Amino acid sequence: MMNKKVNVALIGYGYWGPNLLRNLKSYTECNVEYVCDRSLDRLHRVRNHYPNQPVTQDFNSVINNPHIDALVIATPISTHFSLAMRSIEAKKHVLVEKPLTDNAHDGEVLVRAASRRGVKLMVGHTFLFSPPVRKIKEIIDSGGLGSIYYVSMSRVNPGLHQNDASVISDVDVVWDLAPHDISMLLYWLSEEPASVHTCGRGCMRPDVPDVAFINISFPSGVIAEIHLSWLSPVKIRRTMVVGSKKVIIYDDTESIEKVRVFEHGAEFVENESFGEFLWSYQTGDVYAPRLDNYEPLASEIKHFLDCIVNDNNPITDGLAGLQVVRTLDAASKSLLEATNTFGEGSNGGNGQHDRKPEHDLS
Incomplete structure (x- = not known):
């Protein structure tokens, strides 16, 4: 059982972002500190659905926020490496949408960095849930x-x-x-x-x-x-x-x-x-x-939160994503x-x- 809240920031509110945000907000054990996206139109859509949800265009403010425990990254594939690496170096747990990176070398670097920093690195291979x-x-x-x-x-x-x-x-x-x-x-x-x-x-x-x-x-x-x-x-x-x-x-x-x-x-x-x-x-x-009968994405999000709180290894960890x-x-x-x-x-x-x-x- 989870015994504390996990403060999460969602990075990217494009195709998959609304589904991720809906599931993140469905868990009382999770607090969505920010939704971050470069597009003001997308952030307006967030506020239309969730009027009290803090939003920002500034990724740096999210990374430097000491209250944020984990980031969920749902951005174009070419940005996965840079955003996940900055998150890991800031000692934030990371759930990055599939695929992990756009090449094997960058994936290997992320896996090593997560191990070195002692943070969870999970990949959103939702079908496995x-x-x-x-x-x-x-x-x-x-x-x-x-x-x-x-x-x-x-x-x-x-x-x-x-x-x-x-x-x-x-x-x-x-x-x-x-x-x-x-x-x-x-x-x-x-x-x-x-x-x-x-x-x-x-x-x-x-x-x-x-x-x-x-x-x-x-x-x-x-x-x-x-x-x-x-x-x-x-x-x-x-x-x-x-x-x-x-x-x-x-x-x-x-x-x-x-x-x-x-x-x-x-x-x-x-x-x-x-x-x-x-x-x-x-x-x-x-x-x-x-x-x-359950929603796979809901199970995936719950698994990510459980792994953070209980210090477990994700089923779809960085190594699985790298493979x-x-x-x-x-x-x-x-x-x-x-x-x-x-x-x-x-x-x-x-x-x-x-x-x-x-x-x-x-």
Whole structure:
């Protein structure tokens, strides 16, 4: 149980900021000292919803305020490193929205700095706090799926994720959408990738990939593919985890049965009559496990506050966030190497390539 208030400042009130502020204010154990944003329009929106909420455009005044225990950073990715580093150096606990940084080197620096200063560094991989993802982790860890063969994931949108042009230029489709799926993969499998290779294309702007396919292999032998796109006419959030005993299909767009388990598997058996090896397939029931009902972001915020008060290590700590960034970095380098190695493609410089150079993470 928490036994004291945590004084928090929210940095950034853009796309995700209103959701963060709403949840921060829902906990009596948390006191939101300031909402900080460069935009006066955004700060006016804060005051319209929360008339008594202090706001400021001055990040320095927040950092130098001795009463503030922690910062929640929800700003464009390119600013994460500088803002988080200043917060850590000021000995403030930090929750930074995903991904941790826009490159692996900066992520490593932040992790070391947080350890040196003795502060909590947590990354906002909200899906890891969702009931479906937690349930899938539970089933995998119990051995219910048998040996994991492969994972197939699709995350596509009908248009760009954000409407703010400054934010759109800050990321491509890989850095915008893939953090969700990569964080879930690493959480479920409890291992880092061995190699990553990517093919992608900038259809609307040649310099900004808006569709990509990321292929990941793991030391255990598990392989995964992630399909990402800003150009789909429909929203798809679908994952299939295939094991030797069972298969899980997770569809986040479903309103009721988000997770379904198929009792379907295959094993290699010897045919005693002919001395041959054959596949034995088993098909059984399909069921939807019971899922808890709570808001993932609320659970994430509560976890952050608990970790500060009780001195616990966050589930999505800096190291977990760094593992995601390393994978994103590898995916981006693979895509860049494809561009450098095979030119601008055969379709008018649109970034289409015939091969996918692999980036080894070992």
